[in-house]
Amino acid sequence: MSIDLSQFHQVFFEEALEGLDIMEQALLSIDEPQFVDDETINEIFRAAHSIKGGAATLGFTQISDFTHVLETLLDEIRQHKRTLLSEMVELFLKSCDFLRDTTCQLMQDLTPELTQGSELIAAFEKMLQAVEENEDSSDTYSEMNDSISSSVVAETFFGGMLNESRSSDEKMEGKNMAENSLIKSSKEEVIDKENELGNGAGDGKTWKIYFKPEPQILQTGNEPFRIFRELAQLGELEAQCHCDLLPDFEELVVDECFLYWTLKLTTQASRDEILDIFEWVIDECELTVELVSPEFKVDQSAAEEKKDNLKGIISEEAASEDMLKVNQSNLGATEEITSNGVTSGAKGDAATIVPLKESSVDPLSNKGQERVPLNSDESDSKKIIDKSKQKSIRSNKKEKEVVDRGGASASSIRVGIDKVDSLINLVGELVITQSMLSELGNDFDLDKLERLSNGLEQLRQNTRELQESVMKIRMLPISFAFNRFPRMIRDLSNKTGKKVQLTLKGEHTELDKTVMEQISDPLVHLVRNAIDHGIETPERRVALGKNEEGSIVLSACHQGGNIVVEVSDDGKGIDPEAILEKARDKNIHFDEAETDPQKIFDLIFEPGFSTAESISDISGRGVGMDVVRRNIKDLGGRIEVESKIGKGSVFRVYLPLTLAILDGQLVRVGDEVYVIPLVSIVESLQIKSKNINSVSGNMILYRLREDNVPIIPVYKAFNISADNTELDNALLVVVESDGRKVGLLVDDLLAQQQVVIKSLEGNYKRVEGISGATILGDGSVALILDISGLMHKVANQKKKPKRAA
Amino acid sequence: MTNILVVDDSTSMRNMVSATLSSAGYQVKEAPDGKAALGVAKSMKFDAVITDLNMPVMNGLDLVRNLRALPSFKYTPILLLTTESSSDKKNEGKQAGATGWLVKPFNPEKLLATVGRVIG
Known part of the structure; x- marks a missing residue:
């Protein structure tokens, strides 16, 4: 019986990352560390605690060891043993980063980089030591040590049941239980005696166990019956029940235990294995476990005691038996049990009532005279378990490899x-x-x-x-992308000395998961720019009569079929003159006569453009805004800038709701049907020959009001045959991409409909000018045109013949 | 059919426990916190409960107290699945009425062995 835990890795990673986000958010919400409220600390603690638990179970010791130290400090804060300081908040935040990195590395099957972790642990340990010195209470410190060592102990402890390789001394030492319990003989003595009596006894040692539970033991669901059953699995068990404490029938309380036992156990198991069985009840009983000679016999005379009280005993037995049944069936009506007890007691025959149905172990029996052999094939079955364990470990490894290969890139999604x-x-x-x-x-x-x-x-x-x-x-609230910004703003304002207040709006707006993942980086870039280039220093802001604290607003909302994400700041704004000057410097081509500020602002998205005087490590790394625009374009979105000098700027990003479905216009060229994304279509018209304008080369322009639009005959671009190759009266679909317009020559306009995008690359290969494919209602495949790719393709086609000539 | 209720706010932990138990033929119900668990507990019977201690909304100790107050859970084995290994916490758990505990990190064999201990 074995489970491959590697199947839970993915869930754990996602949960750990979520937990880290929760920790981070909670940490960021702390304004005054010394007055932090309990719930916040508890939330952070709980997140760390869950991560630790999962990591430890799955064997990610890098994470669990680290979180343990984190948790120790948090626990002290939680229990008001120490005050939260702002340095600690910083340290916790850094730990979140470290844990996030480690988790991501583990996710990609890389060996995590742990240097930073050791540094952080050293810092934590310094803090933990500091508590000890400051408060002069060795209490906290030793307790922390205690919890560390006891977790190690717990491991040993549990390992003990299955792993016999550990020495019993080691287990003895670690076990608080043994010390707490009412074992009367001293440890050394026991061990001496153990050796003495155990020597030479091939079939194990004989133990005398005296077990006297407190009456309320049954109320925690601990049945003596279970304990005996487990003991019986260790070897041969004889049980003798003492009934002398049984009260008179009238005073009997059915869910209290008045019985106690002397047991004789012959086993190869160690004392610790025996004590393990009593682990949960050790504080609720009197227990002695001592080695005796194999000749020891459980005292039979006790069984004869209180014979005169037999009737009462029978009732008790009957009641207890019923109660055990009740236990197992989870019914708890006391009256019912009592009345059962009376009726069965009235029969007066103990033997017919006493035996429990499941097993020959009968802890309630007063038939102590009869030896009840409780042989167990435990050792045999253990061997089998061990073997099967080894096998399963081996097969687990194989399975893991397979899973790893197959599932490396698979991500999952949590759905309400x-x-x-x-x-x-x-x-x-x-x-x-x-x-x-x-x-x-x-x-x-x-x-x-x-x-x-x-x-x-x-x-x-x-x-x-x-x-x-x-x-x-597939839709997730955009807060998933927004959540990283509070932390980022905090770090950046520390770094730049600028004061910034971040406001998030519309975090519940839902967005496709893929779009979300890909929009995150561009947004980070925009926010960094806003702080670095937009927001002024506090002194400057005060001098300008602005609030000392700058404001950045991140908002998201639905607009038609789009999501609009805005990054706005109340900083110095963008100066069009400065942009023009910069563009001249950088030799970026633009129209000198351009006065439309929108067009001028668009220049900042040109490759190689950067308005910062010096390159800072925050935003100006040369790659800049052109990458932002390209990323957004790749998602089928666009970006706009609005800015007023002295008032601030707004960057507005328009994104499609989803990447999986597209509103398309179906067009026919010859026998083929193509899909043109509806968003890119400007208008469709019938060509009038007077507007055709053939200039030099093979470029044909069409005069559309004041624009000259190049005509791309689709049949030529894809080298297929068309019904109509004449331009006159032909249909032209004017589309726009990258700010340029082109006219696509098609044979016919068909329906407009939503199409489900299938990847062409995944199923066939990448084709220039085609962004994907879809399956139409009649089952045929239609290709979806990629307008900018098509423009590029046609431009290249035109160049080639030129070169050849 | 042996029914077991598994309560933990961590999905991965809950999944691991319940997958382990289901693979051994137990019927498992899951709940993400004490309050939800109590709701489930009132609607059906369980042969055992395994719960985390530190959870939002209602923690494990409160859950144990509340369960013990229900007639149908008076003697049901309730195990604490916890990373808290200090004896303080264990005693608190016992006081609340828990049957025993299982220390995280658990491995499937250990979990099944312990569950096997409390279920006949």
Whole structure:
């Protein structure tokens, strides 16, 4: 019986990262560390604690060892043994970073870099030591040590059950239990005696166990029966029950235990293994475990005691037996038990009532005279377990390799149960519609036409709802992307000496997971820029009559089929003149006559443009805004800038809701159907020959109001045959990409519809000018045009013949 | 059919425990905190409960106290699955009415052995 724990790695990693986010947010919410409220500290503690638990179980000791130190300090703060200081908050934040890095490295199957971890641990330990000195209380320190050592102990302790290789001395030492318990003989004595009596006894030693539980032992679900059953698994057990403490029947309380026992156990197991079995009840009983000679016999005379009180005993037994049954079936009506006890007691025959159904072990029996052999094949089965364990470890390894190879890039998503429920609901409706339609199809005649069209309408609605629901599964609140910013702002304001207040708006706006992952970096860039280039120093702000503290607002909202994410600051704004000057410096091509500020601002997205006078380590690293714009474009989005000198700037990012579904215009060229993304279409028109403008080379321009739009005949671009190769009266779809317009020459405009994007690269290979494919209603495949790629392709096609000539 | 209720706020821990138990043929219900667990506990019977100590909304100790107050959980074995290895915490757990404890990190064999101990 074995479970491959590696299947839980992914869940653990995700949970650990989530936990770190929670820790970080909680830490950032702390304004005055010394007055931190309990709930915040508890939240941080809990997150660290969960990470530690999971990491330890899965064997990520790098994480669990580190978190343990973290947790120790947190625990002291939680218990008000020490005050939280701002240095600690810093240290905790750094720990979050370290743990995040370590987790990510483990996720990618890399060996984590632990130098930083050791430094942090050293810093933590210094702090923990400092407590000891300052408060002059060795209490806290020793307790911390205690908890560390006892966790090691716990490991040993539990390991002991399955792992016999550890010496019993080692176990003895670690075991507080042994010290707490009421074992009367001193340790040394016991060990001496153990050696003496154990020597030469091939079939194990004989132990005399005296076990007298406190009456309330049953109320924690600890049954003596269970304990004896376990003892019996260690070897041969004889049990003798003492009934002398049984009260008179009238005074009997059914869920209290008045019985106690003397047991004789012949086993090869060590004393610790025996004590382990009593681990949970050790504080609730009198217990002695001593070695005796094999000739020892459990005292039989005791069984005869209080014979005169037999009736009472029988009732007790009956009651107890019933109670045990009750225990097992989880029914707890006291009255019922008592009355059962009376009725069965009235039968007066102990023997018929006493035996418990499951086993020959009968802790409640007063038939101590009869030896009840409780042989166990424990040692045999243990061997088998050991063998199967080894096997499973081996097979685990194999499995792990397979899993690792297959699942390296697979990421998962957590979905609210309500979303899943609504899906199930919709599928249910779909099934109903389907069965209705198939019934209709069984013997269809034209009278049923209306019902058919109703059914199809219903099917259409079901499908749409189902589609929306499925899309929602991929949607996550944008707070996932926003959450990293409070920390970043804090670090950056420390670094730059600028004071910044961050406001988040619309964090609940949902966005496709892939879009979210890819928008994160561009947003970071924009926020860094806002602090570095936008917000002024506090002195400067005061001089300008602004609030000393600058403000950055991150907001998200739905706008049509788009998500709009804004990064705005109230800093110095962008000076168009400075941009123009810079563009001249950097030899960036632009129209000198340009006065439209929007167009001028767009220059900052040109490659090689940077307005900062000196390159800082915060934002100006040369790659800058052109990368931001490219990333956003790759997602099918766009970015706009708005800025007023002295007032601040707004960067507005428009993103598609999802990457999986596209609103498309279907067009036909020859026998082929292509999909043009609806967002890129400016207009569709019929070509009028007077507007055609052939300039030099093979570029044909079409005059569209004041623009000259190059015409790209799609059939030429993809080298297929078309119905119509004449320009006159042909259909032209004017599309825009990268701020440029082109006209696509097509044969026919078909329907507009939503198409599900299938990757062409994944199923075939990358084709320039094509961004993907989709499957149409009739089952045929249509290619989706990538406008900017198409422009590029055509430009290259034109260059080549030139070079050849 | 042996029903076991597994309570832990950590999904990975809960998944591990419940996968281990299911693989051994136990029927497992999960709850992410004490309050949710109590809700589940009132709706059906369990042969054992395994709970974490430190959880949001309702912690493990409060859960144990509340469960013990229910007639159907009066004698049900309740195990604490915890990283807290100090005897203070264990005693607190016992006071609340817990049957015993299992120290994290657990391994599947250890978990099943311990569950096997409390379930017949």
